[in-house]
Amino acid sequence: MNLRLTLRIQGGLLLFLAGMLLVPLPFSFWYRDGAWLWFVLSASLSAAIGLLLLRVFPTRAELTVREGFGVVTLAWVLFAAFGALPFLFTGTIASPIQAYFESMSGFTTTGSTVITDLNVVPESVLVWRSLTQWLGGMGIIVLSLAILPILGVGGMQLFEAEVPGPTTDRLRPRIQDTAKLLWGVYFLITAAEIAALMLGGVSFYEAVCHAFTTMATGGFSTRNGSIAELGGSYVHVVVTFFMFLAGVNFSLHFQALRGRVGGYFRSEEFRFYLVVLASSVLVVFLFNFRVYEDPLTNLRDSAFQVTSLMTTTGYGTADYELWPVLAQYILVGLMFVGGCAGSTGGGMKNVRVLLLVKHSFLQLSRLIHPRRVRLLKIDQKTVSDEVIQSILGFFALYIGIFVFASLGMAALGVDQVTAGASVIACLSNIGPGLGQVGPTDNFAHLPEAGHVLLSFCMLVGRLEVFTVLVLVFPSFWRK
């Protein structure tokens, strides 16, 4: 791997981050929260290191596939580090490890937090916190739709044929083209949500913060009580709708904005996502009749929580730990499924689960008709054996990481439910889990070794597992 080139690119990215660190300034001035100097300091530090990297590594080589893994992983690791500075400098989070956890939770669009009281945090810091998720979401869309397919990772290599672009080994031109188009879509839907929320009486500042974290399926809020405190039923419905959109493949949104709305229903993954989501809402709603007196409130809260956890956003409007056990089990199951490939949602992705289901049935049918050749198809196209094997490898690794990280949390003395729930909440980039990290709790009370482990889980989950794990192979580093 060309480490010099990798570091040079990080320099450029840090300059970009420095610019982003100045975005909260107007909010700081408006609310006079006194945090502006700390943002200027964070931006300066980020810019200084960025310039230093650009100067020390003046290489001009083209980026190849192998460097792609290093660039992507290192970008998230460094962004989380420099993005943690405002939390530390303003004293919002005292421990550097916890500040890193919060920042990683932002850039991976997870939404797990160590901040116990949001009311005492300066407004500009909360804007920054939401912005980290929005930027993470931007990164993920480009990553999953433009970079990972080229690296041969992620569910989207399935649709590779559909994405136009050069088939060369060089990454830059193709990524730039795709990025511009998709970011346009991302920006547009975010703006639409800001407008919709402000129509419901939400202030500009809070509408921006929540639109940022909805579209990223991140889930950071400006309120301790999350969306329940932000507004009434109108706001709940608006947020549910936009969470749903954020969990959909952004290239479908792109098509729809160009007039081809039928693309949604031609996508098998979208139909699967819709069916799983709708049937889960229905079952949870029916079982929640034991808990809710008013059916409409029940429907609103059931739809909100199911959408929030399936899209891996992690907002809350109700304490689902008080719901029937079945509803909780469904929510945990959905945490593993997550959003669609090419969305900002985490988890294993609908397309992978759909392919696993299809693969299983195909195996059964092969036993009955051993001589009949049947191929695994999606969207009427045959899925190659390599893709199936890669997806099955992903599935095994995902479960493996879940098991071993849960063992790690258990070794740190965390209780039964919390150990597994904290890991899946971070690995699938959701935010809240169950037990001691449930919807009414936070992650502050965990041991700091746990924060390190969970930060790693967020990173691995967000970057589709393979991207990070290849770096562990010694042979990856050889020329």
Add this chain to the structure above:
Amino acid sequence: MNLRLTLRIQGGLLLFLAGMLLVPLPFSFWYRDGAWLWFVLSASLSAAIGLLLLRVFPTRAELTVREGFGVVTLAWVLFAAFGALPFLFTGTIASPIQAYFESMSGFTTTGSTVITDLNVVPESVLVWRSLTQWLGGMGIIVLSLAILPILGVGGMQLFEAEVPGPTTDRLRPRIQDTAKLLWGVYFLITAAEIAALMLGGVSFYEAVCHAFTTMATGGFSTRNGSIAELGGSYVHVVVTFFMFLAGVNFSLHFQALRGRVGGYFRSEEFRFYLVVLASSVLVVFLFNFRVYEDPLTNLRDSAFQVTSLMTTTGYGTADYELWPVLAQYILVGLMFVGGCAGSTGGGMKNVRVLLLVKHSFLQLSRLIHPRRVRLLKIDQKTVSDEVIQSILGFFALYIGIFVFASLGMAALGVDQVTAGASVIACLSNIGPGLGQVGPTDNFAHLPEAGHVLLSFCMLVGRLEVFTVLVLVFPSFWRK
């Protein structure tokens, strides 16, 4: 499928079962427990239905692969039904559904029980209960080493080339040859355990019962306190050793008895089983220093419980719910892994887990070296793509059944931990789980719909998933 032939074979099997139902008679006479008449009645009923089936379906067609699935599944369903009669007739279990659950738990070598007090149960009934497991174990050995490979199901098709025999579509001759050899081994090791237990002061009756349920990795005991009540450290060590043996592929034992002891260590699956077991014992032992004062007692109990749950036996000598959370997590993880292919142990089987691990690493290495061809091997032999795909399909189905059955238990109002734990305890044919079905509890208090669902899980898990699920396909039943 030729249903007439399938039913005719069931007739023959029921005659065999009738004979087995007479085995507890001497114990009934010796202990004068008054149950002998009920065994005669059960045997007569079983024989009558068996003869009826043989008479009504005098077909003489050869058994083919497709009928194999039906014969195997129906055999377990019917054995569980007729095997439940003594529990019902003697009043040991009042509810027919619960009696069926107990009997299915026996023949699938699971070991989950609904009997709350074993002290009031007639000795002959306890012998029968243990015998159901021993017979189930016999069935499983032949199933996994002789029948399933031909049907193309189960981890053992990997080793198919090693098993000598005709490659014809006809099942009978091959199954009979393999069965005779393996049952000899099974019988021999069982006899050795009876002798070893009696040397430790255990009565003949209890030695027989426990040897039956050890070798079947079943776990039914004659004592409410399981092995903890049966004897001291000597007995614990003996049982641990034989549980370990029962979790090993019986064709390796067969080789060893013919003098080729090195076969054990030439088997990658055996080495994997040994490493997972030993390292789990070590970690549990280390973490249990918080619980145990005496290191030797700690080692004895840690080794016993780890071996008991990994081999899916389910005996208890300590309440592991009082152990550190990490130890409990390890035990739950081992419940999914289970024994080796070709053993009486349940779970997903070591060879499948080993192949999943290898497959995952191969996928990672393919990303680094996209042009290098590397094949998945086990025991120095290349594993075909079909086998890998079948194993990955198995993995997905196993997890899928676990999730949906857990949802089912949760829907019945069972608590969080118990819902999942009861399902994995039955699906992996272990016996006890965690929560309300932990090592000090039983399954009696669950709703009866839960007993039906869990009986189905035991059956599906025991028959390697595919064997039962193909029957659900309508096309399976067409000519």
